[in-house]
Amino acid sequence: MTRSVIDPITRIEGHLRAEMEVTDGVVTDAWISGGCFRGMELVVRDRTPEDAAYIVQRICGVCPVSHMHSASIAAEQALGITIPNNARIIRNLIEGAQFLHSNILWLYNLAGLDYVNPLNALGADAADAYDLAAELGTPSADFVGLQDRLKKFADNGQLSIFSGNWFDTGEYNMTPEADLILTAHYLEALQMQSKASEIAALLGGKMPHIMTIVPGGTAFVPTAEKLDDLKGLVDEVYQWVADTMIPDTLAIAKFYPEATTFGKGIGRYAAWGVFESPFDEGTSYADRMRNRYLPAGVLDENFNISDPDESKITEYVGHSWYEGDADLPPFEQDTKPAFTEYDVNDRYTWDKCPLYDGKSLETGSFARVLVAYKRGVPFVKQHVDEMLVALGAQAGDLSVLQNTLGRTAARQVETLYIATLMKEWVNELCEAIKSGDSEYFRAPEKSDGEGTAFWEAPRGALYHSEKVKGGKITDYQIIIPSTWNLSPHDPKGNYGPLEQALIGVPVADVEKPINALRTVHSFDPCTACAVHIVEPKTGKKFETVTSPWGVK
Amino acid sequence: MDKQSTASEFQGMLEARGVSRRSFMKLCGTLAIMAGLGEAAAPRVAQALEESVIGASQGDLYPVIWIEGASCTGCTEAFAQIDAPDAAAVVLELISLNYSETLSAAAGHSMEKAKEQTIEAGNYILVYEGAVLNGWNGNALRVAGKTGNEHLIEAAEKATAVVALGSCAVNGGWMAAAPNASNATGVQAFLKEQGINVPIINIPGCPPNPEWLCAVLIQYLLLGELPELNAENKPTQIFGQTIHDNCQRRGHFENGEFVYQFGSPEEAKGYCLYPLGCRGPQTKANCGVVRYNHRRSWCVEAGAPCIGCCEANPNNPGQNWIEVNTPFFKRHRDLNIGDFKFQPGTIAAAVLGIEAVALVIHGFGMKAAGRVPNGAEFEKKRAWDAKHPEKSIGVYDDAPKSDAKKGGDE
Numbered sequence: 001m002t003r004s005v006i007d008p009i010t011r012i013e014g015h016l017r018a019e020m021e022v023t024d025g026v027v028t029d030a031w032i033s034g035g036c037f038r039g040m041e042l043v044v045r046d047r048t049p050e051d052a053a054y055i056v057q058r059i060c061g062v063c064p065v066s067h068m069h070s071a072s073i074a075a076e077q078a079l080g081i082t083i084p085n086n087a088r089i090i091r092n093l094i095e096g097a098q099f100l101h102s103n104i105l106w107l108y109n110l111a112g113l114d115y116v117n118p119l120n121a122l123g124a125d126a127a128d129a130y131d132l133a134a135e136l137g138t139p140s141a142d143f144v145g146l147q148d149r150l151k152k153f154a155d156n157g158q159l160s161i162f163s164g165n166w167f168d169t170g171e172y173n174m175t176p177e178a179d180l181i182l183t184a185h186y187l188e189a190l191q192m193q194s195k196a197s198e199i200a201a202l203l204g205g206k207m208p209h210i211m212t213i214v215p216g217g218t219a220f221v222p223t224a225e226k227l228d229d230l231k232g233l234v235d236e237v238y239q240w241v242a243d244t245m246i247p248d249t250l251a252i253a254k255f256y257p258e259a260t261t262f263g264k265g266i267g268r269y270a271a272w273g274v275f276e277s278p279f280d281e282g283t284s285y286a287d288r289m290r291n292r293y294l295p296a297g298v299l300d301e302n303f304n305i306s307d308p309d310e311s312k313i314t315e316y317v318g319h320s321w322y323e324g325d326a327d328l329p330p331f332e333q334d335t336k337p338a339f340t341e342y343d344v345n346d347r348y349t350w351d352k353c354p355l356y357d358g359k360s361l362e363t364g365s366f367a368r369v370l371v372a373y374k375r376g377v378p379f380v381k382q383h384v385d386e387m388l389v390a391l392g393a394q395a396g397d398l399s400v401l402q403n404t405l406g407r408t409a410a411r412q413v414e415t416l417y418i419a420t421l422m423k424e425w426v427n428e429l430c431e432a433i434k435s436g437d438s439e440y441f442r443a444p445e446k447s448d449g450e451g452t453a454f455w456e457a458p459r460g461a462l463y464h465s466e467k468v469k470g471g472k473i474t475d476y477q478i479i480i481p482s483t484w485n486l487s488p489h490d491p492k493g494n495y496g497p498l499e500q501a502l503i504g505v506p507v508a509d510v511e512k513p514i515n516a517l518r519t520v521h522s523f524d525p526c527t528a529c530a531v532h533i534v535e536p537k538t539g540k541k542f543e544t545v546t547s548p549w550g551v552k
Numbered sequence: 553m554d555k556q557s558t559a560s561e562f563q564g565m566l567e568a569r570g571v572s573r574r575s576f577m578k579l580c581g582t583l584a585i586m587a588g589l590g591e592a593a594a595p596r597v598a599q600a601l602e603e604s605v606i607g608a609s610q611g612d613l614y615p616v617i618w619i620e621g622a623s624c625t626g627c628t629e630a631f632a633q634i635d636a637p638d639a640a641a642v643v644l645e646l647i648s649l650n651y652s653e654t655l656s657a658a659a660g661h662s663m664e665k666a667k668e669q670t671i672e673a674g675n676y677i678l679v680y681e682g683a684v685l686n687g688w689n690g691n692a693l694r695v696a697g698k699t700g701n702e703h704l705i706e707a708a709e710k711a712t713a714v715v716a717l718g719s720c721a722v723n724g725g726w727m728a729a730a731p732n733a734s735n736a737t738g739v740q741a742f743l744k745e746q747g748i749n750v751p752i753i754n755i756p757g758c759p760p761n762p763e764w765l766c767a768v769l770i771q772y773l774l775l776g777e778l779p780e781l782n783a784e785n786k787p788t789q790i791f792g793q794t795i796h797d798n799c800q801r802r803g804h805f806e807n808g809e810f811v812y813q814f815g816s817p818e819e820a821k822g823y824c825l826y827p828l829g830c831r832g833p834q835t836k837a838n839c840g841v842v843r844y845n846h847r848r849s850w851c852v853e854a855g856a857p858c859i860g861c862c863e864a865n866p867n868n869p870g871q872n873w874i875e876v877n878t879p880f881f882k883r884h885r886d887l888n889i890g891d892f893k894f895q896p897g898t899i900a901a902a903v904l905g906i907e908a909v910a911l912v913i914h915g916f917g918m919k920a921a922g923r924v925p926n927g928a929e930f931e932k933k934r935a936w937d938a939k940h941p942e943k944s945i946g947v948y949d950d951a952p953k954s955d956a957k958k959g960g961d962e
Contacts, residue, residue, distance in 0.1 A: 006660040008695050010653050043729045043874065051878045054859060058726050058758060061626020087815070105632070113657045149644070158613045158648040164658035164666035187640045194633045194846065201845035204854055207633065208626045208759055211856030219814040219855040229848075440815025517659055 004510035006517060011110040012525050016486070018498075019344060020516060022507045027516065030495065030502040032486045033342070033349040041476045049075035049215050049466065052473055056464070059478070061208045062105075062526060065098040065200060066274075066457035067478075068213045070464035075215035077451025078468045079444035082281045087217030087440050089429045090203055092275050092293075093230070094210060096422045097199035099274075100237055101207070102458035103365070103415040104196060107245065108182075108189030111408060111521040114514065115252050116174065117167045118183040122150055124176035132177045136254075138247035141184035150183070166512040173255040185248055192240050199233045199422075202226060217441035227430060234422045241419040245412045246383075250390055253405055258506075260391075263404030263519040265501035266360060266494075269299040269367035270484070272308060272463065274456035275421065289454055290375075293421055294414070296454060297371035298356065303398060305374045308454060309357075313463070313479070316353040319346070319488035327355065327491060330465060330477040353487040353496065354479055362497040363460030363484045364523060365411040370398060372417075379420065383413040404501070404515075407522040447471035457481055459526045482526045498523055613648035614773045615676035617667055617707050620653050621700050622693055622727060622736065623682025627718040628654045630759035634766055635846045647769065650676075664696045671710050677772070678711040679765070680704060683720040683727045683736040701742070708743055713751040713778060716740060717765060719864040719873055722756045728869035729878075740785060740866040751778060754785045756837075758861035758873065763842050764790050784866050786836075795832035795858050798840045801825065811855075812940075819855050829881040831860030857881065 004027075007017035021029035040059050044052040053071035057064035069091060076083060083091075126143040133140045159165070174182070197207040203220050204210025212220040222230070253260075273289040273296030286307060289296035297305045315333060318325030323336045342348050353360065361367075372380040385395035387409060393400040401410050452465040460481025467475040487496035495503065498520065507513040620628065632639050632655075643649045649656075651667040658666060670676055684701060685693045693700030708714050716739035719725040724736035740752050755764050768787060771779055779787040796802065804810070805824040812818065812827050824830070835858055843850045851858055859880045865871035 008653055008660065008663060010656045010659045010663055012654075042731050042733050043726060046730075048879050048881075051880055054880060055726055055729075055874060055878075058624055058626070061624040061629040061759065064624075064626065084815075109632075109655070153644050156613060158615070158650075159666075160613065160643050160648040160650065161652060161655045162657045163648075163650045163670075164656070164662035166658060166662065190632065190640050191638060194638075197633050198845045198848045201848045202854075205849055205851035205856050206759075206844035206854075208629045209861075211851045211859070212854050214814055217815050219819070221815055221820045221855055223820065438817070438820075440819075441813060443813065512660075512662070 002510050004507055004513045004516070006513060006520075009517070009520055009525075011113065011521065016520075016525055018502065018516060018520060020502055020505075020507070020513065022510055022513075025506055025508065027502050027505045027507060027513075030499040031344040031348050032488065032496060032498050032502075033351075041478060044473055044476050046472055046474075048471055049078065049468055049473060052466065052476065053213065053215060054211075056476075056478070057209055059480075060457075060526060062102060063098065063457040063459060064208045065095050065204070065210055065213070066455060066462055067464070068210060069095055070453040070455040070462050071466075072213050072215045073453035073455060074451045074464045074466045075444075075468070077285070077453065078449035078466055079215065079446055079451070080449065081216050081442050081444050082279075083217045084437075084439035084442060085278060086429065086432055086437055088276050088278070089425050089432065090218045090220055090222070090440070091213055093234075093422060093425050093429070094200050094203045094213060095275065096418050096425065097196050097203070098207070099418050099458050100241065100415065100422070101193045101196035101200065103411055103418075104189050104241070104245075105193040106458070106524050107249075107408075107412065107415075108186045109193070110524070111518075112182065112186055112189075113165075114518045114521055115172070115256060116182040116186060117165075117172045117179050118150065118186065119154065119162060119165075119167060120172065120174070120176050121180035121183045122147065122154055122176070124180040126180070129177040129180045132175075133181050136178075136181070136247050136251045138181060138185070138251060139243050141181075141188065143180055143184060146184050146187070147180065166514050166517075169509055169512045169514050171508060171514050174252075175255075178251060178255060182248060182251070185244060188240070188244070192237060195233060195240075196237050199230065199237070202229055202233065214441070216443055217439075219441070221440055222429065222433065227426075227433075231426050234419075234426050238419040238423055241415055245415055246387070249409045249412045250387075253391060253409060256405060259405035259408075259515070259518060260400075260403045262505045262515065263407065263501045263522060264402045265362050265407075265497050267301045267402060268359060268361050269370050270297075270308065270356060270361040270363050270461050271368040271371040272296050272454035272456055272461040274368070275418075285454075293377075294368045294372050294380075294417075294456065295375045295377065297375060298361065299367070299370055299374060303370070303374060305371065310452060310454075312357040314355050314358075315479070316355055316491055318353075318491055320349050320352050321347050322352070325491070330463075330479065331467075331475060349486075349488050351483055351486050351488060353490055354484050355490060358490075360487055360490055360494070360496055361461075361484055362523075363481045364407075365414050365458065365460070366401070366407045366522075367460060368456060369410045369414050370401075372414075373398065377417075379417050380413060383416060384410065387413060404505075404519045404522045408518075457526075459524050460484065480526070482523075485523050486525055498525070613646065614769075615670050615673070616647040616649050616679060616769075617670055617676055617711075618649060618652040618679040618681065619703060619707060621680060621682030621704065621721065622685045622734065623718070623720060625654055625681075626759040627681040627721075628652065631762045631765065633845050634762035637766070642766070642769075646773065647677075661696070667707070671707060674710050675712055676710075677713055677715060677769070678707045679715045679717050680708075680721050680739050681717045683724045683734075684739055684742040685727070685734045685736055686742075687733070687735040704739070704742070705746055705748065708739075708748055708750055711750055713753060713772065714739060714743070715753045715755060715765065715768065716866070717755050718760050719756040719758045719861060722754045722864035722866050723872055724869035725758060725864070725872055726874045728872040729874035732869065737869045738864070738866050741869065752785050752866075753778065753781065753787065754864070754866050756786065756791070756862045756864040756873075760862075761839065761842050761844060790838050791836045791862065793836060793838065795835050795837060795839055795852070796830075798838060799824075799832055799852060800840060801852060814855070825852060825855075825857040828857045829859075829879070830857035831863070831877055831880075832858040835860040835862055837862040 002022050004020045004022050009016040017033045019031045020027045044055050053068050056071045057068040059067055129143045130140050200207035200210055204212045212218050273292035275293035277291040279288050296308050298308055299305055314327050314329055316327040321337055373384050388395050448469050450467045455462045463479040465477045466473050485497045501519050505515045505519055650670040690699040690701035716722050721739050723738035727734055727736035768779055782788045801824045809823040810827045811823045811825050839850050860877040861873050863873040863876050
């Protein structure tokens, strides 16, 4: 038995530590520690709901739009505003642009380097790479030029972002030609993620940290020129996504069949739903959630689906650095941080343990795709089934995807779906404007209330809830996707979703546990926002504490 | 010394990536202006780019350590959106980014080792993103067995220069806003307190425009000099003028043509966002010139008033952009009186105030005095004002404006 620790885990957002017990080359016990310590809910108190929308997005530079969007929805719920239809479409477009940006960046530039070794591409035969690209059905690029560029880079002798890499573990399986193709796409992806961000900037001013989603609608009003630019950008990103991402996913799957044998996790999933379909004042919030383009739902171990129920959500703090071991709904907690030490047998993280009906849930793109499948969203159903067949499984057998590779692969179905929807929404917006609708914003008519947003960030289910009195926020609560995924053991000692997924992962080298890293990245963790309510407390010792940033 | 790449090789590389000579020279011009050299220096920048670092064949990439403190990763994300050179070119051909928690292939102890070796070798630039947290004696932020502050001290002591990137790194940013739960501060104040004397370049913004960092890096790496800095160690060429000075909607301000509500017809006309609380007149940055995301747009162009995210006094975390500027959609200078803070609620009615009335009179006066003869079409009475007489900030004289001097141009 030996311990394997990854700290810091890179190519994620924020700082995170994974500690694993390894027995006979397999992970037998796991503890995830992470979080951050910035006091967001306290900063927005006593400020206005619209200020809160601008401030809370600063919790995360990767998914700021979702936070601003959620804060705006929570304010609209609190102040009784139904946003105009045009605002709904524009907000979908901004959110969609962020999802495309985030999903592209994640697959190629964050998770990708767990599978792709750009330095190995130096040994490729460029001519063979063209043949292989044709065989894989993925686009070619200037492979000769790229190899030349890589050679210059390698000859220079400095490794830059590849310094200290784990490429020498013997667990990178791709041929030099495949590495060359995927490296070309790594570089294209860097450009395409920024194109997707450009869409968010066109409609939102800049990205990250957009400016135009406000409680009541949008500050952005499209002009003919902006619509032209929008259509051009959306079409360009769509085309690249459609041509490249699913073939590349299947290529990775081909070289890493072993990644289907570990990383299942707890097998229960939640999605709160994202991208609003048309709704009006009469639509209940539950209906809105069900009708979203990616709908809301909770799945049990047997893929049985139910509607989310806010009253079932609690947060347990018995393994986290807070006083006591309460398991209470968000607003009923009076959580005070109480640092002890990093002790995996007791308390070991800043992350609370959110529970739904007493059980933890996995959230994220994989959960959204599974929920959409079970809700019968035609596009998702068709493309998931096609992917299953391409992987050599039966259409409809979702269990084939319940592993590290499946979690990584299913996300591209979502990416393609969103890219397709973006094109539809551009047309929808043009039609709406042509029909004479010129309303983009509705001001609140009251200044007191309570409202909750169930929404999704690219990394999963996002919950914002606020209480407003006299136009000012008196209490604000956020439950972030990674809080669900990175949660510690529950009151009964069951593992959190990522912890459970790590159990059984093969580790050949405890110094460089690459399969564990692949599994962590399949969740696309985002720890900067995972833990966020804290106050300073003096007089406590901190020598051995793993703190927000995840350490011994 | 191994041979340097030649201009033609470099040009070939640019062409292979679809960069024409013309757009390359345009880039050099932008960089030269941002580096404070003036556009005339573009050929000098071009020559430096062609003859030195990019594409060089032996160990010529300048080492950079990029540490994320208490950050949201937004500054790194912004960097990934950089225009020309793009992010890949920067990390492959300009700098050797030996430590980046978001971009590095390595993880865990291998990462830390890469950083240690870089520090040991010396002669590198440290980019620090995120706030410095003093809470719990610095233990609020720990990475790989040490406090975040220890990492900062180690990396800063031997650095050639430290770039405090983003408003959080400059003075704590939003984390320093009341109640400042984690006792956040900025890099400059922290290092001063620690007695570490290293050149600091403050680049505020939330996020900072990646072109700003690129301009500073290129000026240093290629021309061997730090940019000219103001008293707050911010590059003067970037942070020397207000947003308002260079705003594309400035003409409408002069004309007294304003947006009073989000998403309104006035917004469609691109009128001035001043009544919605725009902080352009008091926030210093060249956002409107450089623009964001491949120069696609920027806040004001998209219809959002500037919220002053570049406001950051490096010597005072209390003077962070949130504290100074909320409520964002109110003109509020009069509302902060000494320590007394008044935060009005609601977005419903946009600002009313003596200042705004004075501005409209000023605008009318400009028009009446014929100082803006070719401006946008002048409405005798703004449609919005006529519809909302109780909220209007325009002061109208019912008598016909026959007297050209009327309106007070004095």
